[in-house]
Amino acid sequence: MSTSETGRFTPTPIGFSEEELALVTYDRDGLVGAIVQDASDRAVLMFAWMNGESLRRTLETGRTWFWSRSRQEFWCKGETSGDRQYVRSVHYDCDGDALLVTVDQEGAGACHTGNRSCFYRAFGDTVANP
Amino acid sequence: MSTSETGRFTPTPIGFSEEELALVTYDRDGLVGAIVQDASDRAVLMFAWMNGESLRRTLETGRTWFWSRSRQEFWCKGETSGDRQYVRSVHYDCDGDALLVTVDQEGAGACHTGNRSCFYRAFGDTVANP
Numbered sequence: 001m002s003t004s005e006t007g008r009f010t011p012t013p014i015g016f017s018e019e020e021l022a023l024v025t026y027d028r029d030g031l032v033g034a035i036v037q038d039a040s041d042r043a044v045l046m047f048a049w050m051n052g053e054s055l056r057r058t059l060e061t062g063r064t065w066f067w068s069r070s071r072q073e074f075w076c077k078g079e080t081s082g083d084r085q086y087v088r089s090v091h092y093d094c095d096g097d098a099l100l101v102t103v104d105q106e107g108a109g110a111c112h113t114g115n116r117s118c119f120y121r122a123f124g125d126t127v128a129n130p
Numbered sequence: 131m132s133t134s135e136t137g138r139f140t141p142t143p144i145g146f147s148e149e150e151l152a153l154v155t156y157d158r159d160g161l162v163g164a165i166v167q168d169a170s171d172r173a174v175l176m177f178a179w180m181n182g183e184s185l186r187r188t189l190e191t192g193r194t195w196f197w198s199r200s201r202q203e204f205w206c207k208g209e210t211s212g213d214r215q216y217v218r219s220v221h222y223d224c225d226g227d228a229l230l231v232t233v234d235q236e237g238a239g240a241c242h243t244g245n246r247s248c249f250y251r252a253f254g255d256t257v258a259n260p
Binding site for chain 1: 150153171177222223230243253254
């Protein structure tokens with residue numbers, strides 16, 4: 001890690017082979033789920049969707065690229081908010097239908113609500129546990 | 131945590147309200163993605179699918195219940211393998227379309243391959259990073 005014009009981190013491309021890319025499977029919409037985990041303390045920050053092109057962009061640029069199902073367009077996390085994610089590694093699971101992206105998270109966090117993690121609410125928060 | 135007849139952990143139900151359950155949204159197959167994270171060191175162990183009934187069973191029993199898309203049936207993690215998961219908490223994300231389940235993992239791990247985590251392969255493992 002080194003400083004850059006934008007903050008504490010610099011994007012670093014991730015090496016990959018076409019053989020590895022071919023191990024990822026996509027659903028009938030051409031998407032695979034991507035879990036984003038903070039490298040600093042392993043907090044799970046968010047869950048979003050990638051298609052083949054956004055996965056390739058993520059690996060090639062070292063920034064997280066997703067596919068927005070609602071807007072039907074690519075988005076590079078943090079381009080608007082400044083809360084950029086710098087990729088450390090991308091794992092794929094045993095059957096290739098999920099991704100785990102480890103990142104250095106810049107800014108306040110990953111969630112558009114202002115929370116650091118999108119998973120800021122738990123069942124039982126509002127009721128007494130039995 | 132206390133010992134039980136099956137191992138180191140005992141299942142503990144998670145409190146929830148119907149209002150909380152109603153915040154979870156499901157895809158057109160009636161499913162929501164569930165990330166399973168180990169409470170001990172925050173390793174992401176696996177990703178699987180739940181429907182409304184498997185989420186309810188998970189909360190009520192304190193064990194992880196998923197929906198198998200290939201077999202079209204419920205499965206309680208570890209019933210066959212012995213690698214059971216005891217639920218500590220279930221979070222839902224900002225837009226309610228993903229779950230984060232924190233567990234105590236019993237046995238060798240979560241993956242049917244024998245690996246502890248299903249995410250045991252990373253891009254670049256087989257190629258030199260640039």
